[in-house]
Amino acid sequence: MNQKISDFIRARANSIFGESINENLIQLSPTKKELKGDITLVLFPFAKILKSTPQSVGLQLGEILSAEFPEIDSFAVVNGFLNLTMHNSYWIDQLNGISSLSQYGRANKGSKPTIMVEYSSPNTNKPLHLGHLRNIFLGHSVSRILEFAGHRVVKTQVVNDRGIHICKSMVAWEKYSPINSLGERETPKNTGFKGDKLVGKYYVEFDRHLNSEVKTILSNWDNGQFEMDHQEIKHKFLELSHAKVDKDEKARLAIDDKIKDLAISQSSLMREAKEMLIKWEARDPQTYLLWTTMNGWVYEGFDFTYKRMGVEFDQLYYESDTFLLGKDQVLKGLESGVFFKKEDDSVWIDLTDEGLDEKLVLRSDGTAVYMTQDIGTAIERFEDYPDLSGIVYTVGNEQDYHFKVLFLILDKLGFSWAKNCYHLSYGMVDLPSGKMKSREGTVVDADDLMEEVVDKAIKMTKERGHLDGLDEKEKVNLYEQIGLGGLKYYLIKVDPKKRMLFNPEESIELNGNTGPFLQYTHARICSLLKKAEPNRQKVQFEGIDLLEEEKEVIKNLIQFPAIVQEAAASYSPALLANYTYELVKSFNHFYQAVKILSEENVKTKEMRLMMAESVGSVLKDALYLMGIHAPSRM
RNA sequence: GGUCCCGUAGCUCAGCUGGAUAGAGCAACUGCCUUCUAAGCAGUAGGUCUUUGGUUCGAAUCCAAACGGGAUCACCA
Known part of the structure; x- marks a missing residue:
């Protein structure tokens, strides 16, 4: 409707204003809630052109518009704004239109270009944590939104499976793993440990031993003890130490870090890790076997975590395959x-x-360096998928610079698709205690967190006791959906670009602007429709009255397709989350204000049921787009 | 230091392609379950939109500067 009005004004501009009008002078928006009206036109720009008052321009335009559009019932000019009120039949038509579409809001599959979305990209030396959760839920949701908006989507991840980090875990495992009575070192099988957790444990173990070795080295150096053949190191150390004199505290700490790096490079452990990396690159069979084995453990662990998260990939890239590319x-x-x-x-x-x-x-x-590899990988992807138009990289904002450079290089190399590559840069997740630091053990583990939110869902659901008659399997399924739904929504509703604070209590909250609140509304709608089912009738809605509450819901429903497109264009599930919350609030307000099943007027009753149906269906789709299940009971 | 991002209610966030009296949730307080699921609804209270200038009919929104917070500037990934 807005578009129609806007087009009309522009087409008639010459006769109305005596000159043509730039499209962005025509500002149409929803009327403020407190005022009567549905669509508002801002009059100031026109008043300026006509050198007249907004009041008189508004009255004129109001007449012209309501003569042209029979949908307009009445209009009023208030404070320089023209508020148009639409006929009830207009809203009813809109509702009928929405209800008659089986795929409302979904664009034709493949009507837009193919896009690859990369997310997750974990290292294989430690388990997934909260930061990965934001990354993965975000990327997964963006994939679904793009697909819904008409794109073909290839979901992918790069597994960072090689390099010094995984060698550290390998070295530590060989050195420090206890050997059991069967002569075996620790494995996921003989310890019951999740694979990625076990490997992560040895990564930490490496760090611990390294630190104590470094401490010894540093105190030796402080005491003037250097190994015989290390005159060069001694020289560097003394140079750095002397540089500290006359510096402020910050500079001294920076120098201390450099000295520490020097000590690390001299540690036997670090040397072992580096040797292992060299052996790996030379494809030493024993090293390769160890590497494959430990990575295998990690993948088993990741598979479990991804499955619980409800995410999947179409295509995997491994850095061990791609690191020579480029x-x-x-x-x-x-x-x-x-x-x-x-x-x-x-x-x-x-x-x-x-x-x-x-x-x-x-x-x-x-x-090769990281950049070399990324250049090569990008090119390879376009070779793998010839119809690919662009790549979305879901990667934290600490790599803004890297991607800026990467896209520039690809462009300079002459790849026309470089301009279609986008860094979906998301902000870091902070904890109330500050930043997550693995060294300080403040990292929130992904599996633990999911367990926690599901536990809370179990507890709260049992308290409410809405689930009589469901068998145990269905209940467990539901607990998962609620717990995970809450966590996903919590991480997705914030603008991806912004850094966010993760509050553990809030993330498992079920009231207010939360995932379970949305799910609950869906469950109520399902229940309502189920009860109404036996007595449904087909009726025409002419001449029906509409309450404000009802109009609000229809207005929100109308928005959905545009929101999907906007969320796709800006890669922002947060837009969708905010919309969904608004929709649900308007529905709950309506639901509480009117009777539905016990409504005597059949037309009104059927119309309300149709509204409930449409909200339920949009809500289900919206939740799906955020990777959240829409339970029919809870 | 260079570059980039951020600063809105006690807390967490919307709003930012300029438009009417700046919105939600949480926390606090008050009501509403013999009637469609109260994980809900209605209400009260809470604001110098970090500050100062500028642009204009109009600025939380655009521009500049200051202050505060963060990221990044490796022959690391």
């Missing part, structure tokens, strides 16, 4: 002059013209 591209880019080589043979790109720095793309020894 070198050829860099060499090609070197020939075409996109990159340049420094004296030590390292390859760089100069981005100073773009306001950025020079960035390394290939080490002096010819090995």
Whole structure:
């Protein structure tokens, strides 16, 4: 309707205003709730053009519009705004339209280009944590929204399965795992430990031993004890120590960190990890076996976690496969002059013209860095999926710079799709106690958290006792849906770009603006419709009266397709979450204010049931788009 | 230090492509279950939209600066 009015005004601008009108001067919005009206036109711009008062312009326009559009029932000019009130039949028609569509809000599959969405991208040295949860729920929801909005979507992740971090776990496991009576070291099988947790335990173990070794080294150095063949280290240490003199505290701490790094590089443990990485790269069979085994444990653990989260992927990429990619591209880019080589043979790109720095793309020894790999992987993906138009990378905002550079490089290399690559950059998740730090053990484990929210759901659901007649399996299923629904909604409702505070108590809350509140509304609607089912009648709605509460609900329902498109275009499930909450609030308000089953007027009753049906169906879809189940009882 | 992001009620967040008296939830207080699921609904109270300038009919919204918080600036990933 807004569009129709806007088009009309623009088309008639010459006769009304004596000149043509820019589209953005026509500002239409929903009328404020306290005032009578449905659609509001802002009059100030027109008053300016006509050198007249908003009042008189409004009256004129009101006449013209209501003559043109029979849907307009009445209008009023208030404070420079033209408030149009629509006929009841207009809203009824809208409701009928929504109700008659089986796929309301869903665009035709494949009507928009194919997009790849990457999310999760875990390291295989430790379990998933709260930060991953935000990443994964966000990326998963965006995938569903894009698909609903008409795109074909390929969901993917890059598994960071190689590198020094996993070697640390491997070294620690070989050195420190106790051996049981059968002569075996600890495995998920013989300990009952979840695979990723077990590997994570040894990663921590490595860190612990490393720290104590470093401490010893540092105190030796402080006492002037250096190993015989390490004059160079001694020299560096003394140089750094002297540099601390005359510096402020912050600078001294920075230097201390450098000294610590020096000590770490000299530790035997670190050397072992590095040796293991070299062996791995040389495909030493024993190292490879160990690596495959431990990664296998981690994948089993991840599979369990992903399954509980209710997420899935279409295509996996492993860094061990992709880390050599991109070198050829860099060499090609070197020939075409996109990159340049420094004296030590390292390859760089100069981005100073773009306001950025020079960035390394290939080490002096010819090995790849992260950037090299990402260049290669992106190109490979477009080769794997020839109809791909772009990639969405769901990655934390600490990598903003990296992606800015990556997309720039791809563009400079001449890939036209580079402009369709998007870094879905989300903010960090903070705890009330501050940042999550693995070193300080403040990391919130993904599995533990899911367990906690489900426990709370069990407790609260039992207290309410709405579930008589459900068997145990259905109940367990429902507890999962409620607990996870709450957690997902909690993490998704905040604008992805913003950093957010994770409050453990709030995240398991069931009242207010929460997932379970939305689910509960859905369950009530299902129950209502079930009771109404035996006595449904087909009726026409002409001449029916509409209450404000009813109009509000219909207005919200009308919004849905546009919200889906907007959420897709801005990669923001939060928009959808906010919309859904508004829809549900308006429905609950309506639900509490009117009778439905006991309504005597059949037309009114059927119309209200139709509204409940439509809300239920939109709500179910909206929840689906956020990865949340819509239970029919709870 | 350079670059980027953020600052709205006690707390967590909406609103930001400029529009009417800035909204929710939580926490506090008051009501509403013999009637469709009270995980609900209605209400009270709570604001210098960090500050100062600018742009204009109009600024939480746009611009600039200051203050405060965060991220990033590796031959790490």
